[in-house]
Amino acid sequence: MSHWGWTGTRSRGSQESGESTRSLVLTRRVASTIVPSMTASAIYPRVAPIGPVAVDDRACARLAALLHSRSIPVDAEEVAPLGLSRRETGNFYLLVVAICHQTSPRGRPPLEGTVAGRPLRGWDYLSARFAIAVRQDPGLLKPATWTQFTAQEVASLFRDSDLGNRLTDPAGRARLIRNLGVVMHDHAWSFLEDLHTTCNGRIGSGSPNLLGLLAKFDAFRDPIQKKSFLLLAIMRNTGLVSYRDEEYLGPPVDYHEIRGHLRLGTVKVNDPQLRQKLLAKTPVSESEDLAIRGAVRDAIILIANMMGTRANPSLLHYLFWNVFRSCCTHESPHCKECVRSCPLPARYVPLAIGNDGSRRCPFAEVCDSANSIVRLQEHVFETDYY
């Protein structure tokens, strides 16, 4: 039976069932990766984080305790394409996620613009612009079209009429789209749904599974699987699919989450040379990038495990991503107070309101950096993984 056709409202009950299995599988899986610093499988609590980059179990426990009594909004997209069939929606997200990386490049203006009168940025802008484009030309959702994509088409699709071309590396993104089309063609797949059917709805168990098939695309080859987890979470969160093994759905880790977790102290960089690279904004090596992102992924999984049935990695990802990109900005984080223009989505704002009615970052109470003059930034690494 294909799970693709499941379109009902996602059940929290089904999300929460199998909790102990989820903890077990994710813990076992992260412990077997190449990242040297992983501590999610360690017995909790630990006295101190060890290794060049490590999850700090005590900091994770503080955050889990803070969140445990709060109501965390469900994981959902702010912007969704309208008027597309289920199969078309799958292809829509396959393409947008494939090119969603580095939308706030260091030293360059971030991707933003206005779509249908709404000022949007980053992922929201990318998906809203593409939704407008596919309404005018549904052929943009066909793998045969993808094989012909050019840099000029990518630049033109995402150009804002006021701000101009803000999307970096259109040639690289066009390459990823062409590769999507070629791999789809080589496997005789027309829709993302075909991969789901082939895998019988399995994310990571058995063979074939969705993580394995997605890794055949250049855009989804990241060992930390940021884009794969994001795509699979979106498909579930929009009610288009269900999975047989949700316990394999890990968190997508992007640069906002790296910056936030480094500042929170849930992930510690113990290696002095690597820490210096972060402070000096010197590019890190690929193995250092994997170590940092792997530790952030493990921290999110550990916090989800600590919260039991009250959270899962996808729910926490949406919370962290929204708070970090809105409040934990590069230069002026909202540790003491949110600015009037703070773009935190409305459904997360109650988490930021204190007992006295003031508003600040929801994590300030337990954040290592809230009162510090040194706040780490995410590491510098050129990549299309995230």
Ligand code: SF4
């Ligand atoms: S308290 Fe400040 S540094 Fe810490 S996560 Fe919030 S905004 Fe970032």
